Amino acid sequence: CAAGKGTFGTEELVRRIEASGLKEIVSHRALILPQLGAPGVAAHKVKKLSGFGVRYGSIAARDIPAYIDAGFTAAADMRLKTFALWERAVLIPVEITAVLKPLLAIIPVLFLIGGIGGPSGFWENSLRNGFTATLAFISAVIGGAVLTPLLLPHLPGRAFSVKGLQAGAAIAAFFVWAAGFEIQTLSGRLEFVAWILLIPALSAYLAMSFTGCSTFTSLSGVRKEISRALP
Structure with missing residues (x-):
């Protein structure tokens, strides 16, 4: 919802990276974003403005550990959003x-x-x-x-x-x-x-x-x- 409306977008993400001082907290320069956040984020602009690369992880936060353990590769079921x-x-x-x-x-x-x-x-x-x-x-x-x-x-x-x-x-x-x-x-x-x-x-x-x-x-x-x- 936030990505679709633009409230979770490139500028907001870069602003949060700067406000949190993320560059001083972590040594790597990689972000894992929820897959459903993709419509509002331009990964190449985030990289240019903040220096952080963007990976689109699983839909559900509970699958993030498995996504990382698999070498940042999402299984098919991680890309499927149900609405039961x-x-x-x-x-x-x-x-x-x-x-x-x-x-x-x-x-x-x-x-x-x-x-x-x-x-x-x-x-x-x-x-x-x-x-x-x-x-x-x-x-x-x-x-x-x-x-x-x-x-x-x-x-x-x-x-x-x-x-x-x-x-x-x-x-x-x-x-x-x-x-x-x-x-x-x-x-x-x-x-x-x-x-x-x-x-x-x-x-x-x-x-x-x-x-x-x-x-x-x-x-x-x-x-x-x-x-x-x-x-």
Whole structure:
């Protein structure tokens, strides 16, 4: 992700070499970089600017010792990047952490707004409506940041926003069923429609964040998807 966006690139690498005083720390002049960092680094420029040659090692850091022991030769499996279920699952906390702070900031606002209007007093309305809204937002997070990564290869479509929209729609359907909105009343119908639309939309937005964790997205493709999906 960093290499694709240019934040891990030639200039940054040279800057870090100088800032760390690497020339005074080691006697050799060779760097082993992760294979997936190659798109952002021009090896010949690094050599010219810093004096360090660049070798592209294995994809996984755990394979570096074997790569060195093999005379800086990577086996075929070291060059293959999988993206299995468990590899996607371990990235879910990254997505949850990113959304946790704004979610915690939104929850008090939901309770405050939930207390306005309604047939009961402010505090009763606040507890009932605020709790429902909080659960709806949490449902959207589950759809976009949990279900979408787990079901990524199985959800139809190429765009992450489309995948997140589908996961969010399933979550929304379950949510409105469990919430038991009184669709006989106008307010109940409005709540029903609001969450049926908002939960998939939020889920789709959060799913696009997973593009930075995936192994097959490109910067141009992500930009194109965002420009189409956000409006």
